[in-house]
Amino acid sequence: MAQVSKSVLRRFNSIVERGNLATPSCTRYPPLFARHARLIHCSSRRSTDGVFRDLTAQRVRTPWIEALRKQQAESKTSEAAPEKPSVPKDRDLSPKRMDDSYHSVVLPLARDPWLLDTYLNSSGHIRLGTIFMDLDALSGVIAYKHTGEDVTTVTASCDRIVIKHPLTEICDLELSGRVTYATGRSSMEISMQVAKAPKEGEQIKNEDVLIQCTFTMVSLDTNTRKPVNVNPLIAETPEEKRLYNLGERNSKIRKQLKERALIKHTPNDLESDLIHAFWQKQLQYHDPYDELRKPDNVHFMDTTRLQTATIMQPQNRNRHHFMIFGGFLLKQTFELAFTTAAAFAHARPTFVSLDPSTFQNPVPVGSILYLTATVVYTDPPLIGAPGEKVDPDSQYTRVQVRVDSKVRDVEHGRSKPTGQFNYTFNVEKNIRVVPRTYQEYMMYLDARRRAEQIKETVQEEGIGLTPAVAEQSITE
Numbered sequence: 001m002a003q004v005s006k007s008v009l010r011r012f013n014s015i016v017e018r019g020n021l022a023t024p025s026c027t028r029y030p031p032l033f034a035r036h037a038r039l040i041h042c043s044s045r046r047s048t049d050g051v052f053r054d055l056t057a058q059r060v061r062t063p064w065i066e067a068l069r070k071q072q073a074e075s076k077t078s079e080a081a082p083e084k085p086s087v088p089k090d091r092d093l094s095p096k097r098m099d100d101s102y103h104s105v106v107l108p109l110a111r112d113p114w115l116l117d118t119y120l121n122s123s124g125h126i127r128l129g130t131i132f133m134d135l136d137a138l139s140g141v142i143a144y145k146h147t148g149e150d151v152t153t154v155t156a157s158c159d160r161i162v163i164k165h166p167l168t169e170i171c172d173l174e175l176s177g178r179v180t181y182a183t184g185r186s187s188m189e190i191s192m193q194v195a196k197a198p199k200e201g202e203q204i205k206n207e208d209v210l211i212q213c214t215f216t217m218v219s220l221d222t223n224t225r226k227p228v229n230v231n232p233l234i235a236e237t238p239e240e241k242r243l244y245n246l247g248e249r250n251s252k253i254r255k256q257l258k259e260r261a262l263i264k265h266t267p268n269d270l271e272s273d274l275i276h277a278f279w280q281k282q283l284q285y286h287d288p289y290d291e292l293r294k295p296d297n298v299h300f301m302d303t304t305r306l307q308t309a310t311i312m313q314p315q316n317r318n319r320h321h322f323m324i325f326g327g328f329l330l331k332q333t334f335e336l337a338f339t340t341a342a343a344f345a346h347a348r349p350t351f352v353s354l355d356p357s358t359f360q361n362p363v364p365v366g367s368i369l370y371l372t373a374t375v376v377y378t379d380p381p382l383i384g385a386p387g388e389k390v391d392p393d394s395q396y397t398r399v400q401v402r403v404d405s406k407v408r409d410v411e412h413g414r415s416k417p418t419g420q421f422n423y424t425f426n427v428e429k430n431i432r433v434v435p436r437t438y439q440e441y442m443m444y445l446d447a448r449r450r451a452e453q454i455k456e457t458v459q460e461e462g463i464g465l466t467p468a469v470a471e472q473s474i475t476e
Contacts, residue, residue, distance in 0.1 A: 052107055055137035055141065064317070071321075086150070086221055087151060088150060092231075093232075096179075098179060098234075101146040101178045102178040104174055105175050107172060107175065118130070125474050126170075128475050128476060132327060134327070135161070135192055135213060136325070138176075139217060143179070151220060151222065152222045154362070155215060155326035156217060157254070159189070159216055162354075163353070163475075165210060166473030167475050169474065171196050171197065172196070177193065180246070181233065182231065182233040185227075185229060188233075192212075194209075214247075214250065257356070267442075267445055273386065274385060297432060299344065301374060301436065304344045305372060306372075306373045309371075310369050311369075312407075321365075324362070329363065329405065330354075333421040334423060341399045341425040346429070347427045348427075350425060350426045352398065355400070355422040357422050362418070364409065369418070370406050370407070371404070373402070374401065374443065375401055375433045378399055378432050380392070381448075382433075396429075397429055401425065403420070422450060
């Protein structure tokens with residue numbers, strides 16, 4: 001190819017600097033433009049962390065460099081005086097309808113292979129952790145449609161994510177949800193679902209619903225970070241009243257679990273008997289005069305533990321720029337829990353549910369996030385409670401993995417807990433976990449309580465899959 005003269009290059013560069021690439025002067029040098037196309041850079045707005053672009057657009061509105069420079073400028077001029085409330089005193093808190101906050105997004109996974117590329121794992125399964133990120137982003141969109149832009153809304157807890165029907169083919173997915181419970185105080189419950197996107201003019205069928213979930217969001221004053229009231233909710237139709245009553249029940253369950261927590265109270269009589277039975281079983285394993293030895297399918301809890309440490313980068317920030325997006329934490333904890341269950345069972349786990357999990361403290365951008373995952377309960381258990389039927393030869397085992405997160409700032413080394421996440425998987429393996437320290441006994445009993453509560457909820461609502469059916473899903 002002929003060499004380009006310096007005068008032509010100078011002329012071309014001046015066009016680039018003036019931003020006149022669309023002018024006729026640019027079209028007079030087509031060979032030059034084709035050869036030097038790399039000199040032109042135009043950054044389009046793209047998602048920063050794998051969340052679907054229609055949801056990211058609602059969250060990340062300012063480039064990180066601009067937000068950082070603004071914060072640095074404000075820190076130089078700000079005084080030590082306490083922050084004043086930012087929420088207007090005359091803010092409209094009139095009741096709202098459920099449909100006022102309804103929002104839906106369609107992921108065109110079947111139509112867009114490059115979008116699908118960001119949702120698939122190495123075996124061609126849809127990564128549930130990425131779907132969880134989208135759900136958390138959607139819950140934020142829904143919350144702000146209910147509260148308005150005057151407040152800061154954060155994820156307080158993920159009350160449940162459960163697989164309702166398996167997804168057996170790659171298809172477009174519709175994510176939708178709305179606020180279904182709000183009394184007028186600072187918190188609200190948001191119910192969402194992921195379903196096979198219906199054809200135009202059709203409604204979503206019950207058998208096409210892949211995931212159902214509920215999140216609890218809390219609204220705070222942007223400056224003081226104190227809770228602020230939100231609009232109460234009006235339930236009009238029978239279905240809306242059912243959802244509202246369900247949210248009220250979930251709220252009561254959360255309060256009951258908090259009041260009965262093992263951090264506040266000693267184990268009850270039945271649980272104390274279980275602890276004693278486990279202790280006796282371990283004595284038998286080590287007694288030289290007893291023929292009983294620990295079976296190969298029984299593992300001590302401390303041997304199941306996996307840990308990670310990650311620096312929190314601004315690409316995973318929330319809409320307020322300096323804290324990490326809750327969906328990113330869900331994705332990270334899910335994938336670590338999946339890995340822990342797989343390492344424990346030496347089998348591919350099938351996701352069952354995310355059981356009630358809490359976000360305790362925010363995770364700042366630039367901090368170090370520590371995650372610790374432990375297998376804390378298996379069902380059937382090694383030792384059942386009195387009167388409980390346990391199948392020692394069960395083909396499948398339900399494995400509950402607890403992921404504890406804490407954050408440490410780099411400069412001072414101070415650390416604090418940021419959340420606890422409880423994932424349940426099915427594995428095609430007969431395998432059991434056994435605690436052997438007092439702390440592990442408490443983790444085991446806490447997980448057992450959660451498993452019992454989930455069983456009751458599943459029976460009431462008629463949801464849940466058999467392990468064999470769940471294995472047919474192309475999600476993972």
